[in-house]
Amino acid sequence: MAQQKTQIVVVGGGAGGLELVRKLGAKFGRKQHDIILIDRNLTHIWKPLLHEVAAGSLDANLDEVGYGGHAVRWGYRFFNGSIESIDRTARTITTAPLHDEHGEEVIGRHTIRYDYLVLAIGGISNDFGVPGVREHAMFLEDRPQADRFRQKLLNACLRTNHAHQTGDADACVRVSIVGGGATGVELAAELYNAAKALRHYGLEVFDETKLQVSLIEAGPRILPALDETLAMKAKQELENLGVHVLDNTQVTRLEDRAVHTGSGAVIEADLIVWAAGVKGADEITTMSDLELARGNKIVVRPTLQTVTDDRIYALGDCASCMLPGREQPIPPRAQSAHQMASLIFTNLVRAQEGKPLKDFVYQDHGSLVSLSRFSTVGSLMGNLVGGRMRVDGWIARTVYVSLYRMHLIAIHGWWRGVGLIMLGHVNQIVRPKLKLH
Structure with a gap:
């Protein structure tokens, strides 16, 4: 009887997950290992670029990575689906049925065994329970959402261009961005970059003066990850572009084309983008009995193994890793996912060799x-x-x-x-x- 291959399943093809399966495929190949990547999308694009996709400054078709072709090149398998549940006793995961845009089932519920499981399923925007966010705001969590925003933005610009041509001199495109972190700040600036170029693409009377962007931050200043001097410099740059930066402004609810704030002010908006925080996906709470921290994040040890099961690892935005001597978990950044993927690769190799695992050491590169x-x-x-x-x-x-x-x-x-x-x-x-x- 042929010896059963060691099966390593990685769920999530983001920056960390895709890097991990490449390293695993290059290390082990297909002879004695079966490396499987599971993702609900067919392609990967680096998440920090999504604001450029949303503004139309980046053509994702040229920069995305097809999982199928990447898998063939690096010696792993790709399965198109999303995780539904984990059976830790049987060491299997079940993927949800996959449907096309018409609601017809393409792939039914599927069970995949694992010897080691790595969860790299990322996170979703945290609405903090604010009423109306899910109904009236757009998000930039993946490419389909970025594409949807770009199309709505273009339609709004076309309407405004036509209104000016027919005599409405006050017409403009109003965009409200909730969240003054990196995503919100970068999107605000990129919108003005795109607006400056639109007149060269058929919108003869449209330019950045027809764009009104409000950046709304609940905290005392934008970009809390940077020191105050740099944050103030960024704020000044944004205001020079025309962005209306509102700090110390709490959003209390969203309505169609309106943002309500704690002061009672109402900010009218044609497009609302929510970029105010990250939490673990809601389905994490029902897929297994893994211990979760605040924000639906999977609690892991310094080895990045889950505290519930040594054969299950987690990395990136879905993981809550509190290292000794730190007061806060590792922040949800691309550099964190990259470093975690490197350590999990090392620990998966060491686990199979019977060697003790290494602890994660986070290097903050700024x-x-x-x-x-x-x-x-x-x-x-x-x-x-x-x-x-x-x-x-x-x-x-x-x-x-x-x-x-x-x-x-x-x-x-x-x-x-x-x-x-x-x-x-x-x-x-x-x-x-x-x-x-």
Whole structure:
């Protein structure tokens, strides 16, 4: 009888999950291991780029990664689906039925066994129980949502352009963004970048002056991950573009085309984007008996094994990892997912070799926020200055761009990654500046 292969199942093809299966496939191959990636989407796009997709500045068709082709290249299998439940006793997971856009079943409920299971299912926007958020706001959690926002934005711009041509000089596109973190700030700036270019794409009388963007933050200032000086610089840059930055402003409820605040003010908006926080997906509470922390996040040990089951790991936005000596869990950032994926790869290898597992050591490389082509601000952690180093301007922009290049190398390997970086430079020259379809 043939020996059963060791089966490692990774659920979620985000930055951490996709990097992990590439490393596992390259390490083990298909002879004695069966590496399986499960994701509800067919393609991957780096989540920090979604604000550019939403504004039309980035054509996701050129930058996304097809899981099927990537799997063939790196020696793992891809299964299109989403996790429904985990049976820890039988060591199996069940995926939910997959339906097409017409509601017809494509793939039925499916059971997949595992020897080791890695949950990298990401997170969703935290609405904090604010009434009307799910009904009236849009989110930027994945590409379909970014595409939906882009189409609604373009339709609003077309209506405004037509209104000006027919004599309505006051017509404008009003966008309210709730949440002054990196996503909200970057989207606000990118919208003005796109608006500046629209007149070259058939909207003859539309420009950035026809755009009104409000950035609403409940805290005392935007970008709390940066120090106050850099946050103030970013705020000034946004206000110079025309963004109305509202800090210390609590949103109490959303209605159709209206944001209600704690002061009683009502901000009218044609489009509302909710970017106010991250929590674990709601289905985590029903899929298993894994211990959860606040915000539906899976509690893991420093080895990134769940505290409930040593054969189940979690990484990225869905994991709650409290390391010794820290007062807060590891923050939900792309760099966290990358570092966690590297450690889980090491620990999966060591577990199969019977060696003790290593603990996670988080290296905070700082935070960078891109204000589109206008500016980039942030901070880096380094030995050069014995701690946090402020950066902005072209230095910060160069480092910001290099983060995506590092991501490409992490998921494609050095040779293919460098080739795609070079191809990206060519595409910047030859492809249109905006995607309007």
